[in-house]
Amino acid sequence: MAEDRSLRSRLPDNWHRVLSMRAAVVLALIVAGLSVATAIVNIGFDFVGGPLAEYVPEPVQDTAGFTGALTGFLMVGSALALRRGLRAGWWATLLLLPLTAAQGLLQSSRYSLPLVAVSLLTIPVLLFSRRRFDKSLSLSTTQIAAGFALLGVQLYGTIGAYALREDFEGITNILDAFYFTLITSSTVGYGDITPDQTSTEAMLFTMSVLVLGVASFGIAIGALVGPAIQSRITKTLGKMTDSQLELLEDHVLVLGYGELTEPIVDELAANNREFVVVTGDREAAETLTDRGLSVIRGNPSDEGPLQRAKIDRASAVLVATNHDAEDALAILTARQLAPEARIVSAATDRENTRKLEHAGADAVISPSVLGGHLLVQSALGKDESPLIEHIMGGD
Numbered sequence: 578m579a580e581d582r583s584l585r586s587r588l589p590d591n592w593h594r595v596l597s598m599r600a601a602v603v604l605a606l607i608v609a610g611l612s613v614a615t616a617i618v619n620i621g622f623d624f625v626g627g628p629l630a631e632y633v634p635e636p637v638q639d640t641a642g643f644t645g646a647l648t649g650f651l652m653v654g655s656a657l658a659l660r661r662g663l664r665a666g667w668w669a670t671l672l673l674l675p676l677t678a679a680q681g682l683l684q685s686s687r688y689s690l691p692l693v694a695v696s697l698l699t700i701p702v703l704l705f706s707r708r709r710f711d712k713s714l715s716l717s718t719t720q721i722a723a724g725f726a727l728l729g730v731q732l733y734g735t736i737g738a739y740a741l742r743e744d745f746e747g748i749t750n751i752l753d754a755f756y757f758t759l760i761t762s763s764t765v766g767y768g769d770i771t772p773d774q775t776s777t778e779a780m781l782f783t784m785s786v787l788v789l790g791v792a793s794f795g796i797a798i799g800a801l802v803g804p805a806i807q808s809r810i811t812k813t814l815g816k817m818t819d820s821q822l823e824l825l826e827d828h829v830l831v832l833g834y835g836e837l838t839e840p841i842v843d844e845l846a847a848n849n850r851e852f853v854v855v856t857g858d859r860e861a862a863e864t865l866t867d868r869g870l871s872v873i874r875g876n877p878s879d880e881g882p883l884q885r886a887k888i889d890r891a892s893a894v895l896v897a898t899n900h901d902a903e904d905a906l907a908i909l910t911a912r913q914l915a916p917e918a919r920i921v922s923a924a925t926d927r928e929n930t931r932k933l934e935h936a937g938a939d940a941v942i943s944p945s946v947l948g949g950h951l952l953v954q955s956a957l958g959k960d961e962s963p964l965i966e967h968i969m970g971g972d
Contacts, residue, residue: 597706598662604699605656605670611692612649612677618688645680645692648673659710667703667710674700723793723800730793734758734786744779745772762790825887828852832877832907834861835899837923837944842870853886878906880914888915896922896938901929905936912937 652673658666678696681689716724738745738754747770748754757770761783772779831841834856842865845852853871856862862874875882877898888894894911896904904922911920920938924930927943934941 597702598659598709601670601699601703601706601709602656602659604695604702605652605659608674608677608692608696608699609649609652609656611695612645612652612680614649615681615684615689615692616643616645616649645677645684648677648680652677658714662710662712663714664710664712665714667707671700671703674703717800720800723797727793727797730762730786730789731755731758734762734790737782737786741772741776741779741782744776745770747771758786758790761786762794764791825851825853826890827892828887828890830855830883830886830888830891830894830911832883832894832896832911833898833903834858834865835897835923837897837899841895841897846870855882855886878903878910880910883910883914888918891915891918894918894920896920899925901925901933905929905933908933908936908938 652670655666655669655673659670660666674696678693681692681696735751735755735758738748738757739751742748742754745757748757753770760766760770764787772783774780829845829850829852831838831845831852831854834854838854838856838861842852842854851871853873854865855873855875855877856865857874857876859874862872865872873882873886875885877883877896888911894915896907896911898904898907901924904924908920908922911918919940921940921942922933922938924933924941924943930941930943
């Protein structure tokens, strides 16, 4: 029993949420892998022998193999969205799971039975963990416009090619028209479908699809994929984007990362204050970025990172590097760049309080001295202020 209690004490408070979310993500990834694998098997080999084989036409089986691979890759994307806790990812996965199960049945192969079983098993798990995925998908106006532009060009090309099918060699139905639009706008151009050289209208239409398609593909990739790549680079390097930096105004600048940084950022976040942390610690920068906090990776005593953090626009500067010598250098640099800003520092050693004040800090607080004073006051019952209750962890 003691070991069981010890194990529970090591688990996070939200372990129910974590386990249910991870189970849904893992099962979705397994479905994605099985969907792609069974599709490849059914495409490359003629192993059809399931209970529905005699009832499923061969063209449907072949088509289910190709679409199964596509569905598998879509499932990978929805699983990644699930991992981020997005509600859109939950809906996408819920809609794809019956489709993967149906494709497994249509393939009617003994190799597709695990796909059907795991797909059906994942549905109740996903429904059970529905409330865990509550984050909204936020798309900018540019991203929405780029997506509609891409879809609009494909629709324009498909309808136009089908309407002009008599002037194209190889277009007889709407699928041929979509195929032509896709390979033209993506610049693949196999040459199996070509416009009639004597038809000016068909030639001009093909050129318009090519120009609009290339432009829409380029804009869509830049708008939809670019921010994700930039976000990953930002997370790895602990850097803010230029657009984020330009929006900084009347913020609090936290210089350094030490024992006091966690309560500092928690207090600032609780008061809904905009702030930026400047630290040279890569692991600390990644940790803070994972929490969604603004971080600039660099030496807090160098002018470059402080200028990037718009110290001249900051309302206050908090210095807490956990080393008084580094604090002094950071205070000197901050005071030089922002003469009017209020600078507050934490002195690790109380004997260095006056030195940090001489360096340019408006106020220097010694956490050890303050903590000792408050502890004594609380123990003697001389002060029952909300401040002490807050520091001591009271509600």
